[in-house]
Amino acid sequence: MKRLLWLLLPCIYSQAAQAQPWNNKTHLTRQDTLRGSITPERAWWDVLRYDLCIQPSFTARTLAGHNNITYKVLQSQRTARMQVDLRSPLHIDSALINHQEHVPFAREGDVWYLHLKTQNKNAVNTITIYYSGRPHEAAQPPWDGGWIWGEDSLHRPWMTVACQGIGASTWYPCKDHQGDEPDNGASLAIRVPDTLAAIANGRLQSKRQHPDHTVTYKWAVTNPINNYNLCPYIGKYMSIDTVYQGQNGHLSMRYHVLDYNYQKARAHLLPHSFLVMECFEHWFGPYPFYEDGYQLVDAPGYGMEHQSAIAYGNGYRNGHHGRDYSGTGWGMQWDFLLVHESAHEWFGNNITARDPADKWIQESFACYADVLYMKDLISDAAGSTYVIGTRRNIRNDAPITGPYGVGREGSSDMYPKGRNLLHMIRRMIHNDDHFREILTGMNRDFRHQTVTSRQIEDYLIARSGIDLSPVFDQYLRTPQVPVFEYRIGGRTLAYRFTNCVPHFSMPLLIKAGGEHWITPRASWQELTLPHNIHTITVDSCFYVGVQARL
Known part of the structure; x- marks a missing residue:
């Protein structure tokens, strides 16, 4: 006779936060391999910088622009094919090498091959790609990503992008692979009607008025940034500025909010974001992008961890869009989106999974930041109750890690199950000072890097002194619960x-x-x-x- 008791709550409902329509594709194609792997046409060059200029048309739902891609030659090429990604229905109009010579190109689906002449090892060149068309439109942002042609509650234009997973090539030409970030940062110039404001990552470099009643806002980051994190926000914005005295000195914090949200945004975001920053600098180390600042931006849709310009869509309220993700009541004591997306500045933007198959590195740690925030804000017991409550969202439908080299994630269990995996590891370590040293060490030792799951697993094993390899094999690579x-x-x-x-x-x-x-x-x-x-x-x-x- 057997008696069975589960220390895991049944999956009684599925959160929208775990839905990934773009990732539900079961039949993989050559296009998936071309985008998801380091092909020979990608391997010989390293992105150093993107300088992107765009002009969206809200009425026509079109986009025109160009991207200056500065790159370093890693392997000499007598004749070189360069793979650049740009998703249909956008198309490349022309390309120039070093702002002078036209470059011929050919298309294979959403992959474009530029035919270049001799490329000498260690040379630094710039390819300028002019493009236009109607970008893929997001149906359910951010899970089904793309360009968002939205309106605010007063029916004024409100535009942005959400493209994690589906890829930045949905709106600009790039080397659309998470493993190659522009080492020297990026700039984004956005030309819009002068009745609107344009916000992007980092710091505002210039604002230039044009005779046709348009204005160009140019923003730039100095740190490496992943393709999907570059993001324009266009709307009737007002800004709130403040300064946080952090571990590395003065950190500028700016909140770009729709004009009619100004008062409630000021009352909600300022005190809460200071608490979040204090907590995460304690647990994870200094904010990783002091040079570029920290911004929260009102965004249509849900929210996204755009580096130094986080998309915020939680309505200036606690909970997870007004709900408690855990069903325990504790999730209504703090703003889920503010906490979760801010945590991604450390896990996701500072430390980035090289392949989407290892996205648990970003999501599981950012999810566990909830628990650490609750420990500091309320109590350790409240945090533990909350994380156990999130087990009701676990599906155990597939492994957390996904297939490699095809641009695909694993199960959405990387959120609730990954959070519980880290909770177990913290319990095994049984020393929060040591656990904090591991987390701060990760953000120091992997600062501004793309990494693999194995690197993170080996780091946790070495620093904890516990053989966690069978634990990772069980919880990351199988859906079975022991x-x-x-x-x-x-x-x-x-x-x-x-x-x-x-x-x-x-x-x-x-x-x-x-x-x-x-x-x-x-x-x-x-x-x-x-x-x-x-x-x-x-x-x-x-x-x-x-x-x-x-």
């Missing part, structure tokens, strides 16, 4: 894990007449206790099934 089986015979406790990878083992805290740390494996082990026991419980921080054998 089951802790046990049987009691007087003073003897026999135990093992089932429903697991063959080599699985994991430290586990149990209560059996007192607290005991054990390390179950897939084979039976025994523990002799000082006294007879009748029941045991597994610490609720562990996301495992529990099954008693009688």
Whole structure:
């Protein structure tokens, strides 16, 4: 006879935050491989900088512009084909090398091949690509990404982009791969009617008026930035400026809000964002982009971690669009979007997954930032209750890590299950000072880098002193939840894990007449206790099934 008790709540509903329509494609094509891998036409050059200029037409729903791509030659090429990505229905009009010679090009789907002459190793060149057309329009931003032709509540133009996953090539030509960020930063110049304002990443460099009643706003970042993080915001914006005294000195914080949101934005964002920054600098280390500042921008849709210009769409209220993601009540005590998207400045923008298959690096850590924020804001117990409550959103439908080299993510379980994985690891370490040292060390040692899952796993293993490799194999690379089986015979406790990878083992805290740390494996082990026991419980921080054998 068996009795089964699960330390995991059933998946009773699915949050919209986990929906990924663009990622639901089951049939992969050559286009997926071309975009998702380092092809020979990508391998020989390294992006140094993007200087992008655009002019959107709200009435025509079209976009025209050009991108100056400065690059370094990594491998000499007698004749070189350069792969540049630009998604249909946008098209390349012309291309110039070093602002002089026209470059011939050919198209294969959403991939464009530029035919260049001799490229000498270590040379630095600039390719200028002029393009135009109607950009792919987002149907359900940010999950089905693209350009957003929105209107505010007064029916005035309100435009932006959300393209994580679907790719920045939905609105500008680039090397659309997460593994190659422009090392020397980027600029974005946006020409709009002079009745509107244009916001983008980093700091405003210039504002130039034109005779046709348009104005060009030019923004720039000095730090490396991922393609999907470059973002224009166009609307009737007003700005709120303040300064945070952070670990690296004065950090400019600016909030760009629709004019009619000014008062409630000022009341809500200023105090909350200061608390968020104080918490995350404590747990993760200094804000990674002091040179470019920190901005929150009113955005149509949901929210997105655009580096130094975070898209905010939570309506200046607590919760997750007015709901508690965990169902515990604790999620209504703080602004989910403000906390989560700000955490991405460390995990996502400072440390970026080289391949979307390893997106858990960004999402799981940013999700666990919720728990650390609650620890500082309310209590450790509240944070633990919250993270356990989020288990109701876990589907266990597929592995958290996805297929490599095709631009595809793994399961949306990277959010709730990844959060619970890190909660278990923190419990195993059982020393918050040490756990904080690991998190700050990650952001220091991988500063402004793209990384692989293996790099992060190895780092956690080395710094924690715990062999977490079977834990990562189980929770990242399979959808199975291990089951802790046990049987009691007087003073003897026999135990093992089932429903697991063959080599699985994991430290586990149990209560059996007192607290005991054990390390179950897939084979039976025994523990002799000082006294007879009748029941045991597994610490609720562990996301495992529990099954008693009688």
